[in-house]
Amino acid sequence: MNRVVIEKSILSENNRIAAELREALTASGALALNFISSPGSGKTMLLEKTLELLPAHTRLAVLTGDIQTDNDARRLLRYGHPVRQICTGGACHLDAAMVAKHLEGWLLKVVQLLLIENVGNLVCPTSYDLGEDAKIVILSVTEGDDKPLKYPGIFRKAELMILNKIDLLPHVPFQLELARENARRIHPEIEIIETSCTTGAGLGQWMRWLEARAAKKVAAASAAATRNHSQPGGWNAQLEVQCQRRTRQSRLHAASVD
Numbered sequence: 001m002n003r004v005v006i007e008k009s010i011l012s013e014n015n016r017i018a019a020e021l022r023e024a025l026t027a028s029g030a031l032a033l034n035f036i037s038s039p040g041s042g043k044t045m046l047l048e049k050t051l052e053l054l055p056a057h058t059r060l061a062v063l064t065g066d067i068q069t070d071n072d073a074r075r076l077l078r079y080g081h082p083v084r085q086i087c088t089g090g091a092c093h094l095d096a097a098m099v100a101k102h103l104e105g106w107l108l109k110v111v112q113l114l115l116i117e118n119v120g121n122l123v124c125p126t127s128y129d130l131g132e133d134a135k136i137v138i139l140s141v142t143e144g145d146d147k148p149l150k151y152p153g154i155f156r157k158a159e160l161m162i163l164n165k166i167d168l169l170p171h172v173p174f175q176l177e178l179a180r181e182n183a184r185r186i187h188p189e190i191e192i193i194e195t196s197c198t199t200g201a202g203l204g205q206w207m208r209w210l211e212a213r214a215a216k217k218v219a220a221a222s223a224a225a226t227r228n229h230s231q232p233g234g235w236n237a238q239l240e241v242q243c244q245r246r247t248r249q250s251r252l253h254a255a256s257v258d
Contacts, residue, residue: 014128017096021103021131025114029221031214032114034130036154037138038147039120042164044072045197046138046206047117051079053207060113063102065094067119082106093124096131113214122151133217134159141165141172145179148186155186160193160209167196 025032035043047062054060062083064072073085084102086094099116116132118125126135137158139147142165148155155161161183163176176194183190193209195202 011127014096017100018129018131021096021100022133025131025133026217026221026224028111029218030111030114031217032116032130032132033213034116034118034125034132034135035138036118036122036125036135036158037120037140038122038143041120041138041140041143042197043117043120043138044075046162046164046195047076047115048079049197049200049203050115050207050210051076051081053203054113056080058113059111060115061103061106061111062115062117063094063099064117065098065119067091072117088119091124092119092121093128094118094130095128099130112218113210122147122154126151126153126157134213136160136162138162138164139179139183141168141174141176143174145175146182148179148182152186155183155190158187158190160191162206163192163194165196165198166194166201167199 021032035047037043044064047064051060051062060081062073062076062081063086064076064083065086065088066072067088067090070085070087073083076083086098086102088094088098094116116130118130122137135154135158137154137160139161141163144150148161163179166176169176180192183192191209193202193205195206197203
């Protein structure tokens with residue numbers, strides 16, 4: 001009983017901080033994505049390709065989580081965007097307090113896109129809200145096509161599943177159609193994109209998804225700013241103008257690589 005109470009208390013505090021983060025990100029119109037997968041699925045390489053393909057003027061920031069080392073942060077820093085490594089020191093997931101701490105000093109009002117690479121794990125990160133707009137689960141073809149059934153929690157909560165490393169399909173006993181079927185048994189509305197960071201297959205579709213999701217977030221922030229501007233305690237006129245400007249000028253443009 002005590003364990004249940006403690007776990008509820010921890011999650012309650014995490015959810016409080018996550019709600020504050022989400023409010024700040026919503027006010028700024030910044031899209032926040034939480035990437036979750038097993039170790040070795042290709043999260044970091046997908047982020048590398050994403051940073052490479054995004055327009056140079058895109059205002060983004062990256063948080064990358066690992067138990068130890070700053071290897072992933074050093075890889076991602078090469079693309080010229082702000083990157084911070086979160087070393088959990090043994091914890092198998094990021095939490096909202098870690099994200100809030102590592103966002104200190106970054107002006108969220110000028111960030112269009114926040115990419116969060118969680119610790120490699122399909123279980124623990126599922127329970128922790130980081131204030132993100134969407135969880136994205138990455139499943140590589142070097143894993144089993146029954147992973148959605150074994151780890152239903154993350155597939156149920158994810159908005160998008162990326163089936164990665166499809167260039168290896170001729171060499172592994174992985175059935176794409178079965179993986180898609182299993183994912184939709186858990187979450188019938190989950191979106192699915194198939195990618196290879198080696199050949200570039202599917203990356204254009206991924207970038208178009210990202211563009212559409214970012215535009216949707218900016219439009220929602222602009223509409224909310226307009227509503228709240230006329231209410232007591234609403235956001236100020238300067239923020240409203242910023243949001244409206246982003247709606248017109250700050251959409252992400254997909255790279256045509258397919």
